[in-house]
Amino acid sequence: MLSDHAKAALDPYMAQIVGYRKSGLSLNHIIGCPLDCAYCVRHFWGNFEVKVPHLLCSTDEAIDRLLNHEAFQPHITPIQLLNKATDSFVPAVKPHLFQILRALDERGYTNHVLVITRFHVTERDMAELEQLKHLRVTLLFTYSGITDDRIEPIAKSETTIKSIRTAATFKRRTGVVLYWRPIVPGWNDQPATMAAVLDLGRVADAIVFTGLYHKKESADYMRALGIEVPYGEDYHRRKTMPRDLDNRVVSAWRQSGISTPLFRKTSCGVAYAHGTPDYNGHWGVRELCDICPAKQQKLCADDYREPTAADMDTVLAQLGYETHYVIEPGHVWTHGLGEQRRYAIQHTLRHQIWELDQPHYLHAHGRSLNGHTAEPEQVMALAGVRKQFEQTARYEDD
Numbered sequence: 206m207l208s209d210h211a212k213a214a215l216d217p218y219m220a221q222i223v224g225y226r227k228s229g230l231s232l233n234h235i236i237g238c239p240l241d242c243a244y245c246v247r248h249f250w251g252n253f254e255v256k257v258p259h260l261l262c263s264t265d266e267a268i269d270r271l272l273n274h275e276a277f278q279p280h281i282t283p284i285q286l287l288n289k290a291t292d293s294f295v296p297a298v299k300p301h302l303f304q305i306l307r308a309l310d311e312r313g314y315t316n317h318v319l320v321i322t323r324f325h326v327t328e329r330d331m332a333e334l335e336q337l338k339h340l341r342v343t344l345l346f347t348y349s350g351i352t353d354d355r356i357e358p359i360a361k362s363e364t365t366i367k368s369i370r371t372a373a374t375f376k377r378r379t380g381v382v383l384y385w386r387p388i389v390p391g392w393n394d395q396p397a398t399m400a401a402v403l404d405l406g407r408v409a410d411a412i413v414f415t416g417l418y419h420k421k422e423s424a425d426y427m428r429a430l431g432i433e434v435p436y437g438e439d440y441h442r443r444k445t446m447p448r449d450l451d452n453r454v455v456s457a458w459r460q461s462g463i464s465t466p467l468f469r470k471t472s473c474g475v476a477y478a479h480g481t482p483d484y485n486g487h488w489g490v491r492e493l494c495d496i497c498p499a500k501q502q503k504l505c506a507d508d509y510r511e512p513t514a515a516d517m518d519t520v521l522a523q524l525g526y527e528t529h530y531v532i533e534p535g536h537v538w539t540h541g542l543g544e545q546r547r548y549a550i551q552h553t554l555r556h557q558i559w560e561l562d563q564p565h566y567l568h569a570h571g572r573s574l575n576g577h578t579a580e581p582e583q584v585m586a587l588a589g590v591r592k593q594f595e596q597t598a599r600y601e602d603d
């Protein structure tokens with residue numbers, strides 16, 4: 206248990222035990238990780254040096270906090286466990302993971318639960334997971350094919366490869382996703398490396414690929430280790446997956462001849478593994494779906510329903526949120542909700558909820574944008590924002 210003194214010194218993001226992220230409501234009452242991946246996001250919040258997992262509160266309290274969170278809805282809210290600042294399967298964390306899973310399952314909840322790991326997953330672990338009766342659990346195995354052990358010290362042990370094979374062999378109701386990330390020019394984008402990752406993906410339900418969080422804190426750390434880091438000083442909030450790299454990944458997958466589907470979005474891979482439509486409503490951003498199996502596309506298309514103003518008002522009232530909104534094909538613009546609330550609405554409606562951070566535009570047009578016809582200049586401004594948000598929707602994930 207972290208001392209109160211140490212807790213008070215934490216970055217607020219590290220101290221947050223339950224928070225909403227794009228892939229689900231995320232419970233993180235354990236922080237600290239021994240695996241030492243050089244690009245770890247914990248660099249951003251001053252936690253990378255903490256190699257021993259620490260509790261921020263008891264696991265009973267963490268479960269209470271999750272279930273009493275304003276946005277938690279039984280059977281609906283996707284949940285992520287221990288995905289922010291540790292690995293769910295390292296020995297100090299695993300018992301807590303199973304305790305949470307049992308507690309939720311005993312209540313009969315059928316929510317999606319996402320668990321990310323690159324550590325040992327044994328036959329016994331799979332037996333434990335397979336005892337769950339209600340939750341739709343997906344194991345996402347982070348595996349990049351990177352061989353430089355300055356970047357991923359775990360790589361040389363082949364631990365993750367063994368875990369994926371074990372999970373795939375003993376799973377019945379648990380989803381198994383090969384989480385192919387980060388794909389980074391010069392590190393693991395060579396054709397032979399990609400082919401090997403895809404070959405491993407043969408046994409998984411789905412493969413989800415994404416790029417690197419290219420930020421100064423992690424880039425400085427890696428450069429100091431002598432690692433070649435691409436993208437120069439062009440740092441971004443979002444992960445970087447250049448279009449040509451996306452094309453090369455998709456071509457490599459097509460050429461591989463494997464039957465495992467490839468997805469750009471975590472929620473799409475998770476949804477596919479359980480035979481459900483995507484809970485993030487990415488069908489509204491159709492360019493993402495060109496690589497998706499026809500059967501899955503049909504599931505998402507059949508599930509797709511543009512919300513009405515009444516639907517939006519109902520969800521906003523239910524969650525206690527307020528925002529102006531504009532309903533457009535494929536998405537709803539909102540303003541000022543912040544990510545946490547936006548995703549709660551998105552997961553409730555299974556529809557893309559976007560943020561229109563254009564206060565002048567909003568101020569110019571009063572309180573409600575419903576039914577508003579904008580001036581040509583405003584249409585152009587909106588088009589610019591829309592473009593930006595389409596890019597975000599394409600590359601944002603967690």
Ligand code: SF4
Pocket residue numbers: 468470473474476477482483486487488489493494495497498501502503505506
């Ligand atoms: S059809 Fe599109 S939204 Fe649905 S799972 Fe496939 S890629 Fe995702």
